[in-house]
Amino acid sequence: MSNVGQNERRSSKRVPFTKEIEVIGWGKYPCMKLSNAGMYLEMSNALPVGSLVDLRFKPNDSDPDPIQVRARVLYVHKGTGVGFGFVDLHPDQSATILKYIEKK
Numbered sequence: 001m002s003n004v005g006q007n008e009r010r011s012s013k014r015v016p017f018t019k020e021i022e023v024i025g026w027g028k029y030p031c032m033k034l035s036n037a038g039m040y041l042e043m044s045n046a047l048p049v050g051s052l053v054d055l056r057f058k059p060n061d062s063d064p065d066p067i068q069v070r071a072r073v074l075y076v077h078k079g080t081g082v083g084f085g086f087v088d089l090h091p092d093q094s095a096t097i098l099k100y101i102e103k104k
Helices: 003-009 091-103
Strands: 020-023 027-034 038-042 052-057 067-077 081-086
Touching: 020 038, 027 091, 038 067, 067 091
Parallel strands: none
Antiparallel strands: 020 027, 020 052, 027 038, 038 081, 052 067, 067 081
């Protein structure tokens, strides 16, 4: 599948996001892209598609509390990275992420 088709299906704007994200119980991994719907992490030890994990991160260093959200593995680029979709993003958390994205 080409990236063009994949990009056309996305309903959320994706922006570069180069911070460490905690995958609770697995460790910390560098993030490459963030959207209000999910994120892409560099992970060589990929989780199976469909797996549920909890992620913890701060969009802005000045945010008082980190966002903790359940996420599902949507796709895997074997040996490279994992695309996660947020499952239960709270409206306040969504607003924090959108505020970050709008600045980019």
